[in-house]
């Protein structure tokens with residue numbers, strides 16, 4: 257089966273990117289990362305890509321007058337590298353229809369909460385502050401908006417009485433890494449299907465082990 261050609265967008269440390277790279281190396285993810293793009297030149301995620309011999313490209317959103325203009329530059333780079341699917345892995349920018357129309361139903365995001373709870377930044381802090389006993393992470397298709405779009409997979413994580421933002425984030429990340437890789441492997445196998453039903457209802461069929 258053909259490898260899934262991924263473009264991974266990062267803004268920060270890139271541990272989800274690293275999980276993808278390691279799964280590819282281990283043979284548990286039938287994919288190749290064609291390019292890693294960051295809006296921040298100093299992102300550790302770019303360094304991880306370089307170390308793995310993968311094209312690492314910094315495109316600063318500050319160089320563009322609008323979100324759309326920035327996305328035009330992203331799309332050009334992703335097309336140049338012949339990417340099929342786009343993974344937002346800690347990408348701290350809101351994407352527009354410019355990107356979403358170029359990769360229809362092929363843009364996914366990982367979020368450290370059980371959406372629709374706690375969208376936006378600092379989801380882990382929001383969970384601690386609210387006092388929930390269970391949180392988790394979500395992999396979803398991206399649509400315009402903040403952390404919105406049809407949910408592909410979720411995994412719960414218990415919030416322990418002694419947890420603070422840092423300890424919860426650490427445990428969440430370990431689960432994120434597994435879930436994201438599992439979802440991408442199902443995508444690679446052609447097993448992730450987005451159905452559009454009546455009343456605009458969308459449902460994703462996917463089987464995870």
Ligand code: GRF
Nearest residue numbers: 269270271272346366367368
């Ligand atoms: C993760 O918690 C992800 O869910 C969120 O941003 C964080 C990125 O972490 N969107 P990393 O850069 O992959 O280490």
